[in-house]
Amino acid sequence: MTEQRIIIEMGMGNDLHGMDYQKAARRAIEDAIRHSTLPIFPSIGLDHRDMRVQVTIAVQEPDKIDADALKSGLPRGRAAVSVVKGGLNVPNDETGDTAVIATAAVEAFLPSQAGMWKQA
Template identity: 35%
Template sequence: MEAEQSTTSSGGSSPLINLLFVEMGVGYDQHGQDITAAAMRACRDAISSNSIPAFRRGSIPGVTSEQMKLQIKLGVPHSLQQSLDIERVKSVFPYGKIVKFEVVDGGLICSSGVYVEEMGDKNDDCYIVNAAVYVGY
């Protein structure tokens, strides 16, 4: 992997942030067998249906948007973790300081049911990644 991987296996978030909420998502790469693409989709899925006006409007006394902190936890099939480009995954987040990025065994490799060479397929594998994004300050 291109960045540090945490070995923490706890189910919750650490006290690195004052936790406000958790966003969850799932990402797939059905063609091309790119685990980073699946992870980026999982993170986009987690954050795409939310708006966080509290940081911009001063709803939390003494906290500004510059103080938003994120902890990212990805469930990735063990055999693919070394192929994950964490810096590309981090680029999905438009703001907030990532204070922890953790990759754990999870996700899934399954058959997509079809091999399409024109779409970059090496085989018919589909990669699935789960994401939890912890948001706080």
């Protein structure tokens, strides 16, 4: 069955002092999903397991991300997490700290709803 993307949300997360890419990525996902709600499920009788969720995380050091751990923290749907190079590291020469900034795109897909609705 053909899928349709029903939502895409973007988020940003950071770890200011620990260079913890996992923490920054988790915060980016939380930031993205905090701004959305999908009341469509109870409205039309769909099970949230019908939704596929694709998360893309961008950080400067993708190999430091545990994608499976991030996936397990997603609240709904059949999830997949991919990690790419991106985000930003911001060094502080005075303290030696590096702030890690991660970005996230969270996309949700449903089976096509084409032809299932009539305008009243």
